[in-house]
């Protein structure tokens with residue numbers, strides 16, 4: 001690239017301005033070299049669109065082999081030829097008649113002249129001097145076309161000067177035979193050209209920021225690639241009663257086909273879940289109601305990623321070790337939609353499993369987590385969740401909004417959930433959850449969720465959203 005830059009700078013020594021046609025470097029490198037020189041104010045350049053008259057492939061053939069009308073004319077004998085000869089020159093015949101080069105009766109075709117000039121070949125050989133009409137007629141015959149090319153007009157910039165020649169690329173050859181050459185300093189601050197195409201959705205950007213925070217705090221990500229879940233993992237394994245209103249079709253999307261989940265992998269575990277629902281255990285009296293296996297096997301769109309947490313915890317129980325896990329993915333709720341709620345949103349969930357972890361640890365962890373989101377002042381309010389006890393709603397004071405906002409929910413998973421999985425009672429699991437949409441709407445100053453997600457989103461909004469660094 002440096003040698004190309006030098007060529008351009010040398011050419012500008014002799015002329016006030018040069019065009020790209022004059023520069024003996026590959027066109028594909030030209031833009032990059034010009035941007036580099038312009039960034040140092042050594043040159044300025046403008047781009048002009050150039051229309052160039054070119055031959056099509058058909059035109060090139062005709063230039064080489066002559067027009068059909070010319071070849072037809074020369075194929076006709078001195079006493080004329082059978083009329084069938086016209087079939088060999090379907091295009092040429094029209095033009096030969098039109099030019100009055102030939103005439104015909106019912107049986108034969110005759111030349112009207114001794115000789116003619118192939119005017120089309122002559123025109124194709126001199127495109128630059130054609131009249132508009134001549135060019136247009138040849139274009140109609142698909143013999144010529146106009147190509148658009150950009151040409152660069154380059155002139156000296158305010159800091160124009162032939163830079164001392166310097167080697168940019170340090171090669172083994174130079175090292176072996178170093179003779180004091182100068183090297184251009186690496187510019188570690190330079191950035192690549194921002195491609196004017198493709199942009200991450202702001203939700204994905206926020207999700208990546210949350211992921212970074214979790215990973216910073218030592219959490220591992222759970223696999224969440226299961227939108228369709230059984231009611232068992234989404235509700236029953238969490239000790240959520242089968243009569244709970246959240247399990248109603250007004251709140252949950254049930255699948256028609258396949259309506260039910262397949263065979264269950266751990267029937268003994270399933271029996272323990274049934275028992276804890278019906279008659280309690282692990283210090284609980286249970287829900288004291290009949291538990292229906294069919295209800296548990298109904299397929300739904302998961303209503304929270306806590307179903308994923310439940311699956312991971314069940315696997316962990318048989319070979320326990322302390323873990324910190326998180327998940328960020330889509331969940332679905334069949335609820336009335338409004339300016340801030342749609343039937344789907346992205347849930348963020350963190351959980352910590354260990355011996356003797358307390359509510360205080362949960363409050364402390366959330367304090368650290370939300371502080372990384374810029375919410376330094378948080379408070380907790382007792383709440384109820386079917387699968388955690390105690391549970392807390394979490395609020396944070398938002399300095400920008402100058403008010404307290406709800407920022408999530410949390411709690412300690414119940415023994416009725418962990419016991420049937422096989423955890424020792426010394427193990428406690430704390431967890432908390434929030435969404436992506438709410439922080440995204442606050443961060444980007446949106447009041448309607450349809451400005452963030454959905455078919456009405458302004459694509460320019462997506463493109464201009466900068467990555468949020470909390």
Ligand code: FB9
Nearest residue numbers: 347373406407408409410411431432433434435438439442
């Ligand atoms: O995200 C929410 N609010 C929020 C979060 C971060 C934030 O960051 C600031 C800009 C820097 C701002 C706001 N919320 C949770 C609270 C509300 O928005 C609420 O109205 C909407 N909630 C969703 C559910 O609504 C149907 C947000 C979503 C939510 C709520 C609870 C959980 C997950 C998502 C949970 C949980 C949980 C509890 C215990 C154990 C495991 C998981």
